[in-house]
């Protein structure tokens with residue numbers, strides 16, 4: 005996640021906005037400029053639901069440099085309630101709570117700090133739903 009693409013995608017990461025191809029009835033997140041199936045460049049912006057189900061997850065103990073201070077952390081494959089699959093870091097989660105099939109919700113969280121500049125990046129993470137949904 006280099007800085008230029010981070011800033012370009014910031015609004016999407018924060019608001020969970022996907023691009024939707026009407027021809028293929030498919031949503032892409034992170035958003036794509038064109039549909040990889042039909043080549044359609046007239047993709048529509050759609051808001052993704054902020055609630056979903058954890059399909060599977062993995063503990064990351066050897067992260068890239070940017071995420072080193074957060075290790076170990078959990079990355080989950082999440083099926084949002086509209087069927088869109090996304091990969092996201094999980095937060096506010098205890099190892100005992102983690103199991104496939106739990107309900108999760110999007111929250112806005114600090115992602116990582118950039119080396120020397122101390123610049124802090126934010127983005128969307130998911131946590132177990134505080135209330136059953």
Ligand SMILES: [Zn+2]
Pocket residue numbers: 025026027028029039040041042043044
């Ligand atoms: Zn398409």
